[in-house]
Amino acid sequence: MSDAASAPAVRAAIGDSEFDRDTALVPRGPGVHDIDLSAGWTIMNAVNGGYLLAVIGRALGQTLPHADPFTISAHYLTASRPGPAVVRTETVRTGRTLSTGQASLVQYDDDGTEVERIRVLASYGDLDALPDDVRTTAEPPAMPPLEQCVGAEDGPAPGSVSSPIADRLRLRLDPSTLGWAVGAPSGRGEMRAWFALADGRDADPLSLLLAVDALPPTAFEIGLSGWVPTVEMTVHVRRRPAPGPLRVSITTRNLAGGFLEEDAEVWDSDDRLVAQSRQLARVRLG
Template identity: 65%
Template structure:
């Protein structure tokens, strides 16, 4: 599908290399090695929504730590459990190699912070299996089809979606050049469709191109599908699993997120991420609480 892209910069470095200081995502996921699988990090408040640090951004920090720990370069599957609420500021990451095989390796990573009493608190724990996307077979037999999304230039910038659910003045939105399909903006005008579906384009505002590491963010960086049900507010993630299927081609990514079973105060949210070559490059599923008032 032909589309217009926001201004593009140089391709981003892989997670195993030094972060590209020209791009905010890389600066804000940068790590300082301590040795023995430990790293210092600083969680940026620039990737927050409604007062909470985005879960996909936190996964990317953990993903970079594992890319520096495991013998394989790319996350294939990564599951994060969010154990306590992180805050912008210093953090420590601890990684463990669980298994290293010829084509896959598996490890865990924990993100910890010090609370107001000086005690170390684990915020997020992730288990992931890494491999080499460039070594995969070129055989494709998928029956999945790319979602219909209006061309990029015809979609609505997230900070321009005015109304009761307006996304202006939200830090993460300022870092993205993402856009919503016009069919997915009714909730922002007080007219949610009730389908629990959100579709649009994902892109970085500074032109950073996508790689395997950034795909850990993408599935959790669109407005929650619950907004389309008319329930707008902070939607805390309990668990988030991402499957990375291929290295994305340059250009904005089409993203579809949907929920089918909001019940008991929780909902699942499934995401598909498609690149400019119409390839399904990532899938994710999360369990989240139904929206609640913004964090203080």
């Protein structure tokens, strides 16, 4: 199937897409923001960690004098669920080129007890003010063209990715990282895919926070199954992405003691490394 055939007929604009609506917050007062976490971004009944990071990232961007996330580190304390939530933000330091803030996302149990879901520390700046000088040995991931990769439209999706979030993304997975989907995982901790939002909205720094956590977990290709909850994740946004689909490459080199790391790189259509992340996640063994 060609890219043109799989792309939406009408492309949503940044600021007017499902992703923007579902990450929109209602200010209640200084540093306090209300949101209704959408069930559309869940996987295995839990709200996706990248979507949650984008929600908090938007709140911090509305709080700090700089708009763009440069680095954002999140500790996931308890699993979030769809429904009302509160994001509290605080400015820690304001500088000329960078400002730093912290944030917490909380929800309430049925008895009214407040439960903190995520705590974040982040630094923001202006991506458009960065110099053009790039010196790197990093290279884009070796992947087949988009039309040679596998999307949900090519056949029934494996049960482990048949979640509401899959309907909001246009993922086309590298066939060499899809052995798990046919019961023959490679044993290598690798996952690669072309990434875009289903409604055609182009990527921006906020959606990069989603992209780093949107692929199936590398644990599947190692031969494990089930939920792989994130313990901590740090994202570095390096550039404002060019329009067009992104390439996301995730690798795991070490699984030990029931924990693994996932290192992600996100490349844009101009072959620029636009985001990096590392997360520590728990896995169920046995």
